[in-house]
Amino acid sequence: MTTTTAARAVPSPPTDEVGRRRGLTSARRKSLTGWTFLAPATLLIVLMSFWPMFEAFLLSFRTGRGTRMRWADPWWANYTRLFDDGIFHQTLANTFMYLIVQVPVMLVLALVLAVLLNDRTMKLRGLWRTAIFLPCAVSLVSYSMVFRTMFSTDGMVNDALLALHLTDHPVNWLGNAVTARMVIVLGLLWRWTGYNMVFYLAALQNIEPSTIEAAKIDGASDFRAFWHVTVPQLRPMILLTAIMSTNGTIQLFDESWALTAGGPANGSKTMSHYLYELSFQNNPNFGYASAVSYVILLLVAVLAAIQMKVGDKRD
Amino acid sequence: MTKTPLRVAKYVFLALAALCSLFPLYFMVVSATNTSADVIGSRLTPGGALMDNISKLTTQQNVGAAMGQSTIYAVSSALLSLLVCSIAGYGFEIYHSKHKDRLMGLLLLTMMIPFAATMIPLFRMFANLNMVSTLPAVVLPTIATPFLILLFRQSARSFPTEIIEAARLDGLSELSIFFRMFLPTMRATYAAAAVITFMAAWNNFLWPKVILVDQTFRTMPMLVASLTSGYVTDYGVLMLAVLLASLPTMFLFLVLQRSFAEGITGAVK
Numbered sequence: 001m002t003t004t005t006a007a008r009a010v011p012s013p014p015t016d017e018v019g020r021r022r023g024l025t026s027a028r029r030k031s032l033t034g035w036t037f038l039a040p041a042t043l044l045i046v047l048m049s050f051w052p053m054f055e056a057f058l059l060s061f062r063t064g065r066g067t068r069m070r071w072a073d074p075w076w077a078n079y080t081r082l083f084d085d086g087i088f089h090q091t092l093a094n095t096f097m098y099l100i101v102q103v104p105v106m107l108v109l110a111l112v113l114a115v116l117l118n119d120r121t122m123k124l125r126g127l128w129r130t131a132i133f134l135p136c137a138v139s140l141v142s143y144s145m146v147f148r149t150m151f152s153t154d155g156m157v158n159d160a161l162l163a164l165h166l167t168d169h170p171v172n173w174l175g176n177a178v179t180a181r182m183v184i185v186l187g188l189l190w191r192w193t194g195y196n197m198v199f200y201l202a203a204l205q206n207i208e209p210s211t212i213e214a215a216k217i218d219g220a221s222d223f224r225a226f227w228h229v230t231v232p233q234l235r236p237m238i239l240l241t242a243i244m245s246t247n248g249t250i251q252l253f254d255e256s257w258a259l260t261a262g263g264p265a266n267g268s269k270t271m272s273h274y275l276y277e278l279s280f281q282n283n284p285n286f287g288y289a290s291a292v293s294y295v296i297l298l299l300v301a302v303l304a305a306i307q308m309k310v311g312d313k314r315d
Numbered sequence: 316m317t318k319t320p321l322r323v324a325k326y327v328f329l330a331l332a333a334l335c336s337l338f339p340l341y342f343m344v345v346s347a348t349n350t351s352a353d354v355i356g357s358r359l360t361p362g363g364a365l366m367d368n369i370s371k372l373t374t375q376q377n378v379g380a381a382m383g384q385s386t387i388y389a390v391s392s393a394l395l396s397l398l399v400c401s402i403a404g405y406g407f408e409i410y411h412s413k414h415k416d417r418l419m420g421l422l423l424l425t426m427m428i429p430f431a432a433t434m435i436p437l438f439r440m441f442a443n444l445n446m447v448s449t450l451p452a453v454v455l456p457t458i459a460t461p462f463l464i465l466l467f468r469q470s471a472r473s474f475p476t477e478i479i480e481a482a483r484l485d486g487l488s489e490l491s492i493f494f495r496m497f498l499p500t501m502r503a504t505y506a507a508a509a510v511i512t513f514m515a516a517w518n519n520f521l522w523p524k525v526i527l528v529d530q531t532f533r534t535m536p537m538l539v540a541s542l543t544s545g546y547v548t549d550y551g552v553l554m555l556a557v558l559l560a561s562l563p564t565m566f567l568f569l570v571l572q573r574s575f576a577e578g579i580t581g582a583v584k
Contacts, residue, residue: 030410030489031410031412033406033410033489033490034406034407034409034410034411034412034415035406035410035415036406037402037403037405037406037410037493038403038406038407038415038418040399040402040403040459041399041400041402041403041422041458041459041464042403042418042422042459044399044455044458044459045422045425045459045461048433048437048455048456048458048459049425049428049433050425051436052432052433052434052435052436052437052440053428053432053433053436055436055439055440056432056433056435056436059435059436109332112328113329113332116325116328116329117329119325122325122326122329127333128329128330128332128333130569130572131332131333131336131337132332132333132336133336133572133576134336134337134340134565134568135336135339135340136568136575137514137561137564137565137567137568137569138340138343138561138564138565139517139518139520139535139536139539139560139561139564140518140520140536141518141520141536141539141540141560142343142518142536142539142557142560142561143339145539145540145542145543145553145554145557146339146340146342146343146554146557147339148543149342149346149354149550149553149554150339150342152355154355155355155357156342156354156357156359159356159357160357190335190336190339193332194336198576198580199580201576202576202580247427247429250429251429251430251431253431253520253521254520254521254536257520257540258520258539258540258543271431272431272521275431275434276521276525279434279435279438279525280525286435286439289435290435290436293429293431293432293434293435294432296429296431296432297428297429297431297432300427300428300429301427304427
């Protein structure tokens with residue numbers, strides 16, 4: 001059905017009768033080929049993303065286990081339960097903490113590093129770039145384990161702090177909610193700053209140097225030229241990295257699982273971690289877990305929409 | 316120049332950033348050669364416990380099986396992903412029409428769907444099909460990604476239409492134009508896409524953890540995560556496992572760094 005409408009959308013070439021007929025059939029055949037090329041990917045995305053998303057929506061109004069699931073009574077019961085769920089509130093607050101503290105710091109740091117590395121007069125640029133980008137090669141679980149080892153009570157970080165007399169007793173980094181969250185934020189900064197830096201480097205390389213030169217000839221300082229000429233041109237990339245990082249942070253799971261195990265007492269647990277526990281541990285509750293997953297989905301959508309609104313503003 | 320102090324500050328900043336980035340990696344490599352007590356005792360020089368750690372790790376855990384599982388999973392995910400997404404990206408660009416553009420917009424929306432929101436129904440679907448703990452169940456949700464489709468659509472934009480026209484006149488079918496003309500020309504894009512999909516699949520933790528219920532099929536990240544579940548953690552062994560889990564991706568990264576950078580940024584240019 002869609003195929004015929006698509007074929008009709010292709011304008012026929014204005015030639016003689018025979019030519020037009022031949023043009024139409026070949027256009028139609030080409031259009032059909034095009035659709036078959038798209039079919040496998042489209043089918044997979046529908047089956048593995050759209051359909052499950054729709055199914056999760058239905059599930060979020062259901063209760064019970066396995067094949068014996070039934071509609072919740074009242075049907076919005078899973079959503080009202082969210083309001084009384086202390087662990088959910090805690091994980092929501094934790095996730096937002098990671099988002100608000102980590103994402104801005106990381107993006108500013110990445111931007112500064114990218115600007116430094118884009119300066120052709122700096123030496124050893126390739127070396128610096130590789131070093132700062134290298135953490136991206138390590139999996140999230142792996143680096144979580146490295147950080148967990150370094151920040152253990154009798155571990156390397158405490159030894160260093162004690163040796164430098166910055167503290168007189170070992171800090172129980174992962175045993176205290178505030179410091180445990182701090183370690184996760186540090187880990188995220190370590191793992192993702194270089195990644196974002198590469199995006200900014202790519203964008204900086206597409207900026208015409210003459211635009212910055214012109215600003216400088218007009219008497220602008222380095223900083224003013226950067227702020228008024230470079231940053232506006234980087235805006236689409238800043239928007240993109242902000243959306244990607246927000247998206248990733250709201251879905252944080254590996255670090256919460258492997259670095260802090262969500263502890264102490266849910267103090268560093270993320271929403272995705274809680275969702276996993278609700279779905280696959282102790283008493284699995286797919287219905288309520290789906291309601292939690294829809295909150296995550298809504299947060300991603302709303303925050304992306306806000307960022308696009310703010311990021312697209314022209315001054 | 317009067318700007319020398321600023322220049323020095325810039326280098327100090329870069330050096331600090333590089334040091335902070337490299338130190339945990341150095342710690343990981345060195346600790347894999349040290350005993351647990353030495354790791355906790357902050358020994359930062361290579362030790363002689365590597366062989367000991369290897370024998371401990373291999374007797375406690377089936378590392379070979381986990382490396383094998385991770386390889387099979389990451390390679391099949393990368394290959395299928397490349398095939399399916401590149402032919403789709405090519406299709407969207409070369410045969411583009413208003414309807415196809417609309418479909419592309421719709422597919423791009425799935426970039427915004429968090430995996431958390433599809434995980435439970437996906438698990439239920441594969442459970443109903445009796446496919447829990449099977450390779451297709453791990454791989455299928457990772458194959459089609461809008462990001463890769465976009466990447467290949469962008470690269471198809473730079474593919475000269477004259478080549479396609481000439482090939483058509485030579486009587487080549489549309490499919491063989493794709494395989495014989497487009498695919499070899501776009502080697503660089505394929506390399507970039509291969510690196511990012513392989514790394515994403517190799518490092519993926521949540522979905523394999525959910526769907527591979529049978530522990531004999533567990534991947535390297537799952538094995539690493541299980542090493543701290545006991546009462547006493549052997550940190551030397553843990554760091555060795557972490558190192559092994561990171562070797563393939565580190566190697567790919569160092570060899571194909573340029574491709575990787577092009578891969579992650581390519582679709583947005």
